[in-house]
Amino acid sequence: MSWMSWRTDGRWWKGLSLHGRGVNRRTVLRGLLGGAAVGVGLPMLEAFLNGNGNAYACGGVIPKRFGLFFWGNGNRPERWVPDSDAADWVLSEELAPLLNVQHKISVVSGMSIKHPNVFPHTSGVAGLLTGVAPSSEIEDGAIRAPTIDQIIAAGIGNETIWRSIQTTPTGSSGVSYNGLHSQNPPEASPYALFEQLFGANFNLPGDSAAVDPTLALRQSVLDAVLEDANRLKSQVGRADQLRLEQHMDGIREIETRLARLQEDPPQLDACSMPAAPLADYPDIDGRPQIPAKSRAMCDLLVMAMSCDQTRVFGHYLSDPVSGTLFAGTSAGHHDLTHNESEPQEEVHQVTLQIIQEYAYLLEKMDAVQEGDETLLDNSVVLGCSEVSLGKTHSLDDLPIVLGGSACGRLKTGIHYRSYTAENVSKVMLSLVRAMDIVATSFGEEEAEVTDGLSAIEV
Amino acid sequence: MLIFLLACDPETPEPVAEQIPPVPEVTSPEPTLRKLTTSQYENSISDVLGAGLVMPTSLEPDTEIDGLYSVGAGQASVSPTGVVRYEDAAYLLAGQALGPDHRGMIMPCTPSGITDDACAEQAVAQIGRRAWRRALTAEEQARLVGIAGDAAAVLGDFHIGLGYAVAAILQSPNFLYRVELGVPDPELSGRRVLTGYELATRLSYFFWNTTPDEALLAAAESGELDTEEGLAAAAARLLADERAKEGVRNFFTEMLTLYALDTLSKDPLVFTHMSPEVGPSAREETLLTIEDLVFSQDGDYRDLFTTQKTFIDRKLAAIYNVRAPAPEGFGETELPEDGGRRGLLGQAGFLALNAHAVSSSATLRGKFVREVLLCEAMPSPPANANTAIPEATEEMPTLRDRVQVHLTDPSCSSCHRPMDLIGLGFENFDGLGGWRTTENGAAIDPSGELDGKAFADAWAMGALLREAPELTSCLTATMYRYAVGRSVGEGEEALTAWLDGDFARKGRSVQSLMLAIADSPGFRYVGELEQ
Numbered sequence: 001m002s003w004m005s006w007r008t009d010g011r012w013w014k015g016l017s018l019h020g021r022g023v024n025r026r027t028v029l030r031g032l033l034g035g036a037a038v039g040v041g042l043p044m045l046e047a048f049l050n051g052n053g054n055a056y057a058c059g060g061v062i063p064k065r066f067g068l069f070f071w072g073n074g075n076r077p078e079r080w081v082p083d084s085d086a087a088d089w090v091l092s093e094e095l096a097p098l099l100n101v102q103h104k105i106s107v108v109s110g111m112s113i114k115h116p117n118v119f120p121h122t123s124g125v126a127g128l129l130t131g132v133a134p135s136s137e138i139e140d141g142a143i144r145a146p147t148i149d150q151i152i153a154a155g156i157g158n159e160t161i162w163r164s165i166q167t168t169p170t171g172s173s174g175v176s177y178n179g180l181h182s183q184n185p186p187e188a189s190p191y192a193l194f195e196q197l198f199g200a201n202f203n204l205p206g207d208s209a210a211v212d213p214t215l216a217l218r219q220s221v222l223d224a225v226l227e228d229a230n231r232l233k234s235q236v237g238r239a240d241q242l243r244l245e246q247h248m249d250g251i252r253e254i255e256t257r258l259a260r261l262q263e264d265p266p267q268l269d270a271c272s273m274p275a276a277p278l279a280d281y282p283d284i285d286g287r288p289q290i291p292a293k294s295r296a297m298c299d300l301l302v303m304a305m306s307c308d309q310t311r312v313f314g315h316y317l318s319d320p321v322s323g324t325l326f327a328g329t330s331a332g333h334h335d336l337t338h339n340e341s342e343p344q345e346e347v348h349q350v351t352l353q354i355i356q357e358y359a360y361l362l363e364k365m366d367a368v369q370e371g372d373e374t375l376l377d378n379s380v381v382l383g384c385s386e387v388s389l390g391k392t393h394s395l396d397d398l399p400i401v402l403g404g405s406a407c408g409r410l411k412t413g414i415h416y417r418s419y420t421a422e423n424v425s426k427v428m429l430s431l432v433r434a435m436d437i438v439a440t441s442f443g444e445e446e447a448e449v450t451d452g453l454s455a456i457e458v
Numbered sequence: 459m460l461i462f463l464l465a466c467d468p469e470t471p472e473p474v475a476e477q478i479p480p481v482p483e484v485t486s487p488e489p490t491l492r493k494l495t496t497s498q499y500e501n502s503i504s505d506v507l508g509a510g511l512v513m514p515t516s517l518e519p520d521t522e523i524d525g526l527y528s529v530g531a532g533q534a535s536v537s538p539t540g541v542v543r544y545e546d547a548a549y550l551l552a553g554q555a556l557g558p559d560h561r562g563m564i565m566p567c568t569p570s571g572i573t574d575d576a577c578a579e580q581a582v583a584q585i586g587r588r589a590w591r592r593a594l595t596a597e598e599q600a601r602l603v604g605i606a607g608d609a610a611a612v613l614g615d616f617h618i619g620l621g622y623a624v625a626a627i628l629q630s631p632n633f634l635y636r637v638e639l640g641v642p643d644p645e646l647s648g649r650r651v652l653t654g655y656e657l658a659t660r661l662s663y664f665f666w667n668t669t670p671d672e673a674l675l676a677a678a679e680s681g682e683l684d685t686e687e688g689l690a691a692a693a694a695r696l697l698a699d700e701r702a703k704e705g706v707r708n709f710f711t712e713m714l715t716l717y718a719l720d721t722l723s724k725d726p727l728v729f730t731h732m733s734p735e736v737g738p739s740a741r742e743e744t745l746l747t748i749e750d751l752v753f754s755q756d757g758d759y760r761d762l763f764t765t766q767k768t769f770i771d772r773k774l775a776a777i778y779n780v781r782a783p784a785p786e787g788f789g790e791t792e793l794p795e796d797g798g799r800r801g802l803l804g805q806a807g808f809l810a811l812n813a814h815a816v817s818s819s820a821t822l823r824g825k826f827v828r829e830v831l832l833c834e835a836m837p838s839p840p841a842n843a844n845t846a847i848p849e850a851t852e853e854m855p856t857l858r859d860r861v862q863v864h865l866t867d868p869s870c871s872s873c874h875r876p877m878d879l880i881g882l883g884f885e886n887f888d889g890l891g892g893w894r895t896t897e898n899g900a901a902i903d904p905s906g907e908l909d910g911k912a913f914a915d916a917w918a919m920g921a922l923l924r925e926a927p928e929l930t931s932c933l934t935a936t937m938y939r940y941a942v943g944r945s946v947g948e949g950e951e952a953l954t955a956w957l958d959g960d961f962a963r964k965g966r967s968v969q970s971l972m973l974a975i976a977d978s979p980g981f982r983y984v985g986e987l988e989q
Contacts, residue, residue, distance in 0.1 A: 141838070178538075181523070192515070192516070213613065217608070220608065221605060222629075224601055228598075232635070236490075237488050237489070237988045237989065246536065247536045250537065251541055251629075253542075283734075331817070335816070338845050338847070339849070341848075
């Protein structure tokens with residue numbers, strides 16, 4: 001079989017242009033299953049080594065990381081967008097919690113999703129994070145292409161124990177997709193997350209890798225499972241072959257992880273064993289303890305990145321259409337966005353609470369020293385929601401904040417305002433490229449772009 | 459119906475029973491692998507490895523497509539996280555199952571030492587057969603015995619070693635996916651007929667929501683299920699078994715989205731009777747009501763919407779403001795004639811689930827009746843529509859006043875009237891399902907309209923809904939989708955229409971409908987594979 005990949009319209013197609021050497025079949029499948037027209041190659045770290053002349057820089061010993069910080073139901077644009085986009089811009093009311101890291105973020109406003117707004121909320125998720133409109137047939141608005149976190153994980157996630165980690169403090173389903181009807185469920189328990197990342201198999205830097213005979217036994221079990229899957233694959237129809245292929249990708253990922261666990265852990269100064277979080281965070285007055293839970297999870301994510309357990313994460317504060325009862329509010333968030341009377345003070349308070357958690361995460365990342373830089377400098381964390389004004393499901397003037405510079409690839413300390421409702425796919429393409437992934441385009445049809453947003457690129 | 463047929467065809471001298479129209483020949487779509495749903499996974503584990511194991515806390519969440527997890531299971535892929543969770547679950551379960559306290563339930567032999575291939579072979583064959591729902595091939599068996607032997611030698615314990623073979627069985631796609639692919643039908647090209655083992659699997663998950671028992675596998679092996687009589691006999695046995703209750707419960711849990719009650723979110727500052735137990739209690743009430751009608755009475759499905767009998771615990775009794783029938787747990791009770799509450803749609807399972815965290819919702823409730831009970835798709839609102847419902851004022855104290863714009867503005871009303879005019883009928887019930895006659899001091903008008911027929915309140919609406927022909931055709935089509943694990947295919951409508959006619963002829967007995975579906979060609983045959 002020559003290079004082929006599966007596209008959203010269900011037809012096989014050839015002729016994908018791939019850049020970079022060492023691209024394996026799995027990487028291609030990962031990046032294209034479902035069909036964002038993004039050519040994904042292996043990270044060309046060498047090309048960007050020492051970009052700032054520093055030998056102990058990001059891209060060498062220290063990896064780049066990508067994060068997605070997502071919340072549902074949007075914002076209040078008039079209280080979100082900073083008044084000025086000049087050099088001396090100041091933070092708006094809803095962005096005020098980011099004061100301590102203002103010089104390390106960029107605010108991008110005025111961007112639009114170019115697909116028609118057919119399915120409230122879902123059109124936003126699909127348009128923003130995949131650049132591919134949701135399916136319009138019986139699936140009725142199903143996301144059908146990989147989201148940006150998975151596109152990036154395909155490029156930079158394959159060298160760590162975990163390809164990507166997904167978390168939520170509110171039981172959100174998250175918005176991370178591998179393609180049609182394939183969603184990556186986030187972990188909702190801080191304690192389970194701790195067990196996953198720092199449980200029995202975790203090795204601190206300096207430890208020699210455990211000689212654990214069960215790892216090899218697990219590997220032989222997975223070999224048998226793969227054999228079963230391959231035999232079954234030869235009997236089923238085409239659609240099922242793809243489903244099984246994806247299942248097998250998951251198995252191979254575990255095999256890779258088992259092999260890594262038998263290697264010595266990476267030498268990273270900032271890596272240490274974190275404290276275990278609480279086993280339970282019970283609701284108070286029927287409202288989840290979002291700050292406590294979110295911070296416990298973010299602490300673990302930050303340490304997981306410091307230990308190079310993963311380079312890609314998604315943290316989902318809430319879902320699109322989420323009815324989460326936030327502290328101090330009188331109704332579910334989604335209900336408030338539609339029915340609270342203007343100027344929607346409670347909706348505004350919810351947005352503030354969310355941005356406070358985003359700020360906590362960025363500050364925590366900025367407190368981790370890596371060489372001359374910080375973990376935040378070596379990362380980019382996309383903060384976003386699927387709509388702007390929740391009341392009208394608006395896909396214009398989307399709320400976007402980029403935390404970190406991806407090792408100096410992205411500008412920081414700026415507010416870029418688009419006055420022409422530019423295509424939001426441009427931002428996504430800039431992000432993919434900032435991770436040193438060679439991409440020819442992002443999105444399909446009206447949403448497709450071949451150029452990033454140069455104003456935010458260095 | 460029978461009279462009508464006789465009148466149309468007076469020449470036929472045959473007795474009435476012969477007037478039943480023949481089952482239409484249909485061409486089914488291609489088969490797909492059906493991933494076990496979370497509940498099927500857990501039930502199957504309990505049957506294969508014995509009851510009493512601690513289940514994994516998180517598996518890949520189920521995907522709902524066309525209204526059912528069972529349809530989603532035929533299309534969704536397993537994410538990498540899902541695969542990790544299957545691996546974790548496999549070791550968690552295998553370790554417990556072969557632990558010293560539990561292994562007696564499943565081990566067919568006592569090992570003679572750390573390695574004992576003969577004993578391992580017996581165990582692998584027995585566990586594998588139940589888990590994979592077919593006999594293992596010699597090659598599969600040998601490979602699993604090899605895994606068990608290697609692990610036992612390395613770790614110095616027979617049962618721990620065998621656990622690795624069990625973990626391989628549980629992670630295999632042969633367990634995680636139901637393989638119902640069939641073989642080419644010698645009688646009709648373009649059609650595939652399910653094998654005995656595949657039919658056993660389909661029957662068992664449809665009737666019991668779990669893996670086939672030994673008797674069903676034996677029937678499959680002997681070729682009994684390959685005849686119509688054999689299949690019908692097996693279906694009848696399954697239906698008569700206590701486990702059929704779990705099958706019916708799971709079907710209605712999926713259809714009525716009762717699983718969402720486990721995470722019901724209500725503001726306890728607004729609803730003082732709210733607690734984390736209310737959602738699960740409401741789910742149990744609805745399921746006990748259905749179980750009673752389907753099994754204790756074998757009654758008419760439509761009576762679910764008018765029955766005054768229900769089953770409640772203290773939590774629900776407090777919400778309904780009636781006496782709790784039992785000091786602990788659930789008890790049967792007859793709701794009072796003058797209480798305004800009856801049928802499934804008078805239960806918190808419907809009323810609280812289809813409402814907001816702090817208030818009721820005419821639209822959500824009406825949408826549920828239209829989409830779930832009557833199978834009429836309601837389009838999404840235009841994304842840029844301003845759907846805001848104004849806040850209550852002195853001039854507009856009730857929800858009916860506040861949604862007037864939805865009912866009168868032509869850009870809203872074409873979709874909102876069919877939903878809201880049903881939903882407003884439930885306005886005597888607040889967002890948790892408690893009874894009320896006023897809202898913000900004004901009297902509530904609970905009248906409404908169902909397909910052009912006016913009703914005075916929810917009680918009266920139950921009677922109207924009971925007579926709607928779509929109520930039964932929708933159940934028929936939904937249960938058919940559930941049984942075959944996919945949407946109704948092109949040309950299959952004739953079959954579901956026939957099933958609905960059969961349902962009517964048999965007094966709308968849900969049990970009869972299940973048997974008829976199992977007996978239908980859509981259950982036994984699948985379409986060609988698209989390679």
